[in-house]
Structure formats: C-alpha cells, structure tokens
Amino acid sequence: MEQDTFKILKVINNNVILALEESTGYEVMAIGKGIGFGRKNGEVYTYDHSQIEKTYVSRHNRLTGTFFKLMEQIDIEVIGVSEEIIFYAEKQLGKLNDHIHIALTDHIGFTVERLKEGLIIDNPFLFEIKTMYSEEYEVGEKAAVMLKERLGTEIPDSEKAFIALHLSSARQDRKITDTMKDTKTIREIIEIINSELGMEIQDDKLSYTRLLTHLKYVISVADQNRDIENPLLLNIKKDFKKSFKVSKKIAQYIEKNLSVKMSEHEIGYLALHIERIQRLKNK
Numbered sequence: 636m637e638q639d640t641f642k643i644l645k646v647i648n649n650n651v652i653l654a655l656e657e658s659t660g661y662e663v664m665a666i667g668k669g670i671g672f673g674r675k676n677g678e679v680y681t682y683d684h685s686q687i688e689k690t691y692v693s694r695h696n697r698l699t700g701t702f703f704k705l706m707e708q709i710d711i712e713v714i715g716v717s718e719e720i721i722f723y724a725e726k727q728l729g730k731l732n733d734h735i736h737i738a739l740t741d742h743i744g745f746t747v748e749r750l751k752e753g754l755i756i757d758n759p760f761l762f763e764i765k766t767m768y769s770e771e772y773e774v775g776e777k778a779a780v781m782l783k784e785r786l787g788t789e790i791p792d793s794e795k796a797f798i799a800l801h802l803s804s805a806r807q808d809r810k811i812t813d814t815m816k817d818t819k820t821i822r823e824i825i826e827i828i829n830s831e832l833g834m835e836i837q838d839d840k841l842s843y844t845r846l847l848t849h850l851k852y853v854i855s856v857a858d859q860n861r862d863i864e865n866p867l868l869l870n871i872k873k874d875f876k877k878s879f880k881v882s883k884k885i886a887q888y889i890e891k892n893l894s895v896k897m898s899e900h901e902i903g904y905l906a907l908h909i910e911r912i913q914r915l916k917n918k
Contacts, residue, residue, distance in 0.1 A: 640681045645706070646671040648715030648785070653706075656690065664691040664736070666722045689722050691736065701737055709744040716785040717743050720778045720798075727774055728806050735805035742801055743778075747788050758793035760818045762837075764800060766844050767818065767851045771799035771806070820892050821850045824885050831881045832913060842912050849908050857895040865900035872903070875910045882906035 641654035644662065649672045656663050657679075667688045674680060706714060717740040725731055749756070758764070765772050775795035782788045800818070804811040825846070829835055836843050856863060865871070872879050882905040886897040897905075 637684045638681050639684065639687060640679060641665065643671075643674050643676055643678045643680060645676055645711075646674050647711055647718065651715045651718045664718055665689070666691075666718060689725075691718075691721075691733075702740075705737060705740060705744075709740065710747070712786060713744045713747055714740055716781055719785075720774075720781055723777060723781075724771075724774045724802050728770060728802060731802065731805035732808045735801065738805070738811065739798065739801045742797065743782070746790060746794055746797075747782075747786060750788055750790065750794075755791060756793065756797075758796045760815075760822060761793055761796050762843075763818055763822055763847055764796040766847045767821070768799045768803045771802040772796060774802055775799040817851075817854055817893065820889065821847060821854070823892075824850060824888060827885060827888060828881060828909060828912075831884065832909070834912075836912060839912075839915065842915060846908060846912065849905065853897060853901055853905055854889065854893065854895060856901060857889065857897045858893070863898070863900055863904070865903040867907070868900055868903040871906050871910075875906055878910040878913065879903065879906040881909055 640657045641652070641663075642657065643652050643654045645653040647653060647664075650666060650668055650670060652665050652671045652674065654663055654665055655661075656665075665687050667682070667686045670682060670686055718736070720743075721731065721735055721739060724735075772795060775798040778798050779790050779795050782790055800811055800814050804814045807814070825836055825843075828846075829837075836846060879902070882902045885905065886902050890896050
C-alpha cells in the first residue's frame with residue numbers, strides 16, 4: 636500500500652492537519668478521518684494513501700501568509716470545521732477558488748463570535764439565494780449540521796445563505812461583493828416588474844422561483860457575451876408589446892447596474908417569461 640510522510644506543523648482537529656509533505660516540500664492542509672487524532676505538532680508521521688482524503692496546497696506565498704495570520708486570530712476548531720466544510724463543498728460543487736480557505740473561515744469565525752453574543756444579521760435575500768444558488772445552499776445546510784456537531788453552534792437560515800454566497804463566489808471565481816450585487820440587482824428587477832405590471836410576483840412562489848432562475852440565467856449569458864438566437868423574436872415584439880417594453884426596461888437596468896448588455900433575442904425570451912406571469916395572474 637502506498638504511503639505519504641508528513642511533518643505535522645499543526646493539528647487542527649481530529650480530521651484536519653497542517654503539515655509539510657516530505658515528498659514535495661509543500662505545506663499542505665490534509666483532511667482525512669482521524670488523521671489528527673493522537674498526533675502532536677512537530678511529529679513526523681507516515682499515512683497510507685487511503686487515510687488522506689484530500690490535501691490542499693497553496694503555492695501562493697501571499698495566500699499562505701494570510702492564512703497563517705488567520706490561524707493566529709481564529710479559534711483552531713473553527714478553522715478545522717471550515718476546512719471540513721470546504722472539503723465537503725468541493726465534493727458537491729467541484730473545485731473552488733483557493734481564497735475560499737480564507738474568506739469562508741473568516742466569515743464562519745465572525746459568525747460564531749456574533750452568535751455567542753446573540754447578534755443575528757438578517758439576510759434580506761434569503762429566498763433569492765435559496766432559489767438561485769440552491770446547490771450552494773444545500774451545502775450551507777450541511778455546514779450548519781457540522782457547526783452544530785463540532786462547535787455546538789446553531790446557525791439560522793440567514794447564515795446558511797451567507798455561506799452559500801461565499802461558495803457560489805468561489806465556484807465562479809468572483810468576488811462575493813459581485814455575487815451579492817447580482818442578487819441585489821435581481822431583487823430590484825423584481826420590483827420594476829411589480830411596478831410595471833401592478834402586481835406582487837412574490838405572492839406566487841412558483842412564478843417567482845421560475846423568474847429568479849431565468850434572471851440568473853439572463854445575467855450569466857449576458858455577462859459571458861453569449862448571444863442566444865430567438866426565432867420567435869418578431870412575433871414577441873408584435874404580440875406581447877407590453878411585456879417586451881418591460882423587458883427592455885429591465886435590460887437597460889441590468890446594463891446600467893452590472894455593465895452587462897442583453898441582446899434583443901434575450902430580451903425577447905425574458906418578455907415571454909413576463910407575459911406568462913401576467914397571464915397566470917389574470918386567470
């Protein structure tokens with residue numbers, strides 16, 4: 636059976652160690668069931684490959700330095716559970732930007748401290764995040780279970796959603812501020828539609844969910860400069876004039892706030908969606 640030898644720099648918890656991988660000379664964050672149990676800092680230990688489930692390697696000195704500073708400021712148990720959450724997240728979502736090791740750990744550390752003091756931050760975009768980042772939110776729910784098991788800390792749905800935002804940002808290699816801005820912009824687009832149509836889309840959860848999902852797709856397509864052909868465009872402009880007008884107004888708003896331009900074909904698809912909502916309301 637193949638083996639790896641590590642010099643243990645720091646035991647973070649029973650399942651996570653910071654170590655020097657002797658075969659490569661890299662400092663790594665190693666994760667595996669029980670690999671830290673009974674180990675001591677400075678010890679050289681050989682593990683079977685089957686024991687090490689994942690190693691995170693940072694070849695970026697600046698990132699490594701920041702992480703070490705973080706380790707001095709945050710409870711080591713918080714760092715351990717954060718690494719386990721990231722490990723689980725990558726199994727579910729795929730490779731995440733390395734900065735998640737700092738951003739999510741820092742966020743969770745701050746969250747644990749706030750909750751100890753009874754301070755809960757409301758998340759005004761909870762429903763939108765649950766809908767648009769459903770896979771990441773599911774990981775956030777698992778993270779809540781892990782935080783309860785490891786630290787005895789119960790986090791509310793609002794915090795699960797904040798974790799989901801961090802994961803989505805790392806998944807797309809974007810800043811969390813940009814992901815939050817997209818979410819806020821979509822909420823404001825909903826208000827434009829409500830105002831133009833004289834209705835509350837949020838009252839119909841199914842229609843609202845469908846619209847949120849489509850708006851997320853619209854922004855993604857526009858941001859990537861992809862042009863999706865719409866063979867019904869001429870008919871939409873002729874038969875659904877009000878919906879197309881509202882859709883054009885939304886396109887202008889998206890361009891102004893996110894600096895991404897929607898094609899007329901995509902404006903037509905959004906008009907179809909708006910038309911459908913109107914017809915459901917008028918039934």
